[in-house]
Amino acid sequence: MTPKSQRLTLAILAVAAIVAAALLAMSALKDQASFFYSPSDAKRDGLPLGRAVRLGGMVQAGSIQRARDGVTVRFVVGDGQATTPVTFAGITPDLFRERSGVVAEGHFNPDGSFTATNLLAKHDEKYMPPQVAGAMHETKTLEK
Known part of the structure; x- marks a missing residue:
């Protein structure tokens, strides 16, 4: 085997290894x-059934319901055009409240509701997750 063909073989193997990685x-x-x-x-x-997703929007006024078990919370997330009911079993963040931004991590159910495994709430009056702000800006632009 000539040195030129050895270099070509090594180069092809290196590219294949990079593609495989x-x-x-x-x-x-x-x-x-x-x-x-x-x-x-x-x-x-x-x-998107059967996969982990994040649902973001604003917690609708008057929608927070706490179950008697003290852990389960039901609320509605909206973005100005549509709403989605959410169920979360766990301790909510201290800043979780109505009319505030929230990002819920979890999965959608076949009935259109969302089961959250984690909640992320805003941290001050001006904060809104960038994805929520962008999505709400797009929906308001579409309404005009």
């Missing part, structure tokens, strides 16, 4: 990815 990394991260939806996105695009 990239494919392995992508397949490993696929299950860890969490996509963001607003209620109107979920209504328009359909429910």
Whole structure:
């Protein structure tokens, strides 16, 4: 084998190894990815059943209901165009309240409701998660 063909073989093997490593990394991260939806996105695009997603919007006024078990909370998240009922079993953040921004991590149910495994609430009066602000800006632009 000539030195030129050895270099070509090594180069092809290096490219193949890099492609294989990239494919392995992508397949490993696929299950860890969490996509963001607003209620109107979920209504328009359909429910992504069976996968971890984030639902963001504003907690609707008068929608928070606490169950007698002291842990389960039901509320409605809206974005100005659509709403989604959410159930969360756990301790809510201190700043979780009506008319505030929230991002719920969890999954959609076939009936259109959302079961949250984690809640993220705003931290001051001016804060809104960037995805929620962008989604609400888009829905207000579409209304005009």
